[in-house]
Amino acid sequence: MSNKLIFSENHRFLDEAGDTTFFGKGGLPILNTKGVSKTFIIGMTKFKERLLPLREQIINFQKEIELDSYFKDVPSIQKKINKRGFFFHAKDDIPEIREKFYKFIKNIDCSFEAVVARKILGLYIINIMANKLNFMLIYYLIF
Numbered sequence: 001m002s003n004k005l006i007f008s009e010n011h012r013f014l015d016e017a018g019d020t021t022f023f024g025k026g027g028l029p030i031l032n033t034k035g036v037s038k039t040f041i042i043g044m045t046k047f048k049e050r051l052l053p054l055r056e057q058i059i060n061f062q063k064e065i066e067l068d069s070y071f072k073d074v075p076s077i078q079k080k081i082n083k084r085g086f087f088f089h090a091k092d093d094i095p096e097i098r099e100k101f102y103k104f105i106k107n108i109d110c111s112f113e114a115v116v117a118r119k120i121l122g123l124y125i126i127n128i129m130a131n132k133l134n135f136m137l138i139y140y141l142i143f
Helices: 003-007 051-067 075-082 095-105 121-127 129-142
Strands: 011-018 039-047 110-118
Touching (some): 051 075, 051 095
Antiparallel strands (some): 039 110
């Protein structure tokens, strides 16, 4: 890890939610079926603090949760502890842990941005499938 990364005060982390699936086996549309998301989201959290002290704060917060007897029988926490540490994840964590995390992150200098794309089959067919070359050009320009 370079010193620039460690001492820089601007770190960005990307994550996604949902999926980009429109079609299943045989090319059949599968939107609005169980297990297929209706949206795709790309989010970016930007931290404006030095990385190592920030990691220390997060590790200490994780230890606080692990040692809290109130959470000793919470399956998501026990599963994470048994795997040598854990990550906070809103869909897996109980409301009490989510509340603690929200209070924790309020004290960190960070921001969050997200792009939410609604998956509409007709628009996908007209704008993407019919213009695959344009889509591929856009894709490569972005990534």
